[in-house]
Each structure stands twice: as C-alpha cells, then as structure tokens.
Amino acid sequence: MRTKVIAGNWKMNKLLGEAVEFVEDTKSKVPSSEKVESVVCAPFPYLPTLVEKAKGTDLAIAAQNMHFEESGAFTGEVSPSMLKDIGVTYVVLGHSERREMFAETDETVNKKAHAAFAHGLIPIICVGETLEERESNETMNIVEKQVKAAIEGLSEEQVRASIIAYEPIWAIGTGKTATSEQANEVCTHIRKVVAQTQSETAAEAVRIQYGGSVKPANVDELLSQSDIDGALVGGASLEADSFLQLVEAGAK
Numbered sequence: 001m002r003t004k005v006i007a008g009n010w011k012m013n014k015l016l017g018e019a020v021e022f023v024e025d026t027k028s029k030v031p032s033s034e035k036v037e038s039v040v041c042a043p044f045p046y047l048p049t050l051v052e053k054a055k056g057t058d059l060a061i062a063a064q065n066m067h068f069e070e071s072g073a074f075t076g077e078v079s080p081s082m083l084k085d086i087g088v089t090y091v092v093l094g095h096s097e098r099r100e101m102f103a104e105t106d107e108t109v110n111k112k113a114h115a116a117f118a119h120g121l122i123p124i125i126c127v128g129e130t131l132e133e134r135e136s137n138e139t140m141n142i143v144e145k146q147v148k149a150a151i152e153g154l155s156e157e158q159v160r161a162s163i164i165a166y167e168p169i170w171a172i173g174t175g176k177t178a179t180s181e182q183a184n185e186v187c188t189h190i191r192k193v194v195a196q197t198q199s200e201t202a203a204e205a206v207r208i209q210y211g212g213s214v215k216p217a218n219v220d221e222l223l224s225q226s227d228i229d230g231a232l233v234g235g236a237s238l239e240a241d242s243f244l245q246l247v248e249a250g251a252k
C-alpha cells in the first residue's frame with residue numbers, strides 16, 4: 001500500500017507569526033501513522049524557523065520552488081543545497097502558477113527534479129491542463145507530455161520516490177473540484193505513463209496526488225479513488241483545523 005501524502009501549499013500567504021502558530025498548533029496533532037505523511041509547503045523566509053519547530057514530529061516542511069543550479073549568479077534564487085542544509089525534505093516543482101507566471105518549463109522542471117534528488121530532496125512534481133485544453137480533449141496528451149518530460153533521465157529508484165501532483169488549472173482556487181472520477185482517470189493515466197516510460201515497479205510505487213479545491217468536505221471521496229495517493233491543497237491548508245481534518249482523512 002502506498003503511503004498517502006497530504007501537502008498544504010500555502011503559496012504566498014501568512015506572516016511569520018501566523019506560520020509559527022500554525023506549526024505549533026498542528027505538529028503534535030498530525031497522525032503518526034504509516035498511512036499518511038503530512039507536509040507544509042511554506043514561503044522561503046519561514047523555512048528555517050518552521051523546520052526547527054517541527055523537528056522530531058510527523059510534520060514535514062517543504063519549499064514551494066528552488067533553482068536547479070548549486071550556486072552562482074542567480075539573484076533572488078534559492079538552491080537545492082540551501083534547502084537541504086536547513087533540513088527541508090520536500091520541494092514543490094513546476095506548480096502551474098510558476099509555469100504560467102514565472103516561465104517554468106517542462107525542461108526546467110526536469111532539471112530541478114534531477115537537482116532535488118542529487119541533494120536528497122523529494123520532489124512534488126506538478127502537472128495539469130488548462131480549461132481550454134480540457135475542453136478540447138487534450139488533457140491526457142498534455143499531462144502525459146508533462147510527466148514524461150519531468151521524469152526523463154531519473155533512475156527507477158528516483159521515480160519510485162517521486163510525488164506527482166495532478167492539478168487541473170481550472171480547479172485551482174476556483175472552488176470547482178474535478179469530480180473524483182475525472183481526477184482518478186487522469187491519475188490512472190499518469191501511472192500508466194510512468195509504467196511505460198520507466199517500469200511497472202516505479203508506477204506501483206510513485207505517489208500521485210490530486211490538487212484543486214480540495215477541502216475537508218471532498219477529500220474522503222477523492223482519496224477513496226484507486227490511483228489518488230494524497231492531495232496538494234492550497235486554500236484549505238491555511239487554517240490548522242482544516243489542515244488537520246485533511247491529514248486525518250489521509251490516515252483512514
């Protein structure tokens with residue numbers, strides 16, 4: 001059985017005091033279970049503090065992005081070794097907001113996935129289609145292309161350890177969740193693509209999350225699907241109570 005991963009992506013929200021309060025409120029309440037991993041993806045300035053606060057608990061702290069280079073003249077960027085050095089364990093890569101607003105491409109996502117593994121970080125690789133692409137029946141092709149590009153050149157072991165988040169762009173922050181069938185259909189396809197391009201073993205092990213307007217009211221239904229192994233959650237992860245309900249659903 002694949003361990004579910006519930007990750008709260010705070011995006012560009014909260015001030016330091018609020019971030020610390022959230023971690024203090026949740027760190028001893030997240031389930032200590034083989035069934036679920038609980039992750040908070042926080043803004044860069046809070047990472048060292050939150051990693052320190054969450055040390056020794058079942059709450060993992062993740063970054064929302066990173067550069068693929070080790071160091072150098074990249075003003076404003078953060079390297080994988082910096083994240084590793086402060087104790088971050090997961091990193092979100094290729095979120096649609098970064099692809100749309102900050103020129104991330106399939107190629108940079110692939111470079112970042114390699115860099116993450118080179119530094120012992122687990123990537124949460126985001127893929128997903130626009131509304132226009134869904135309406136023109138392009139969903140499977142788009143997602144397939146994104147997944148293939150993202151995992152290109154990774155070893156079987158690295159693909160097994162990866163987390164892929166299927167986030168249809170039209171469902172992000174809109175309150176319009178994909179139906180559990182729609183979400184599962186794409187997650188099943190992603191697993192098939194991993195089997196074809198890497199191996200059955202990698203496909204069996206890779207965790208595939210759904211993201212897009214996940215909340216306590218719909219999480220059970222989504223997590224009950226055969227190929228959905230967790231959720232990447234924006235809005236509903238900002239409040240401690242709501243986040244805890246989501247991770248508890250993952251532990252069922």
Ligand code: 13P
Nearest residue numbers: 009172173212213234235
């Ligand atoms: P919402 O849960 O707010 O729709 O955001 C989803 C998301 O983009 C998580 O990365």
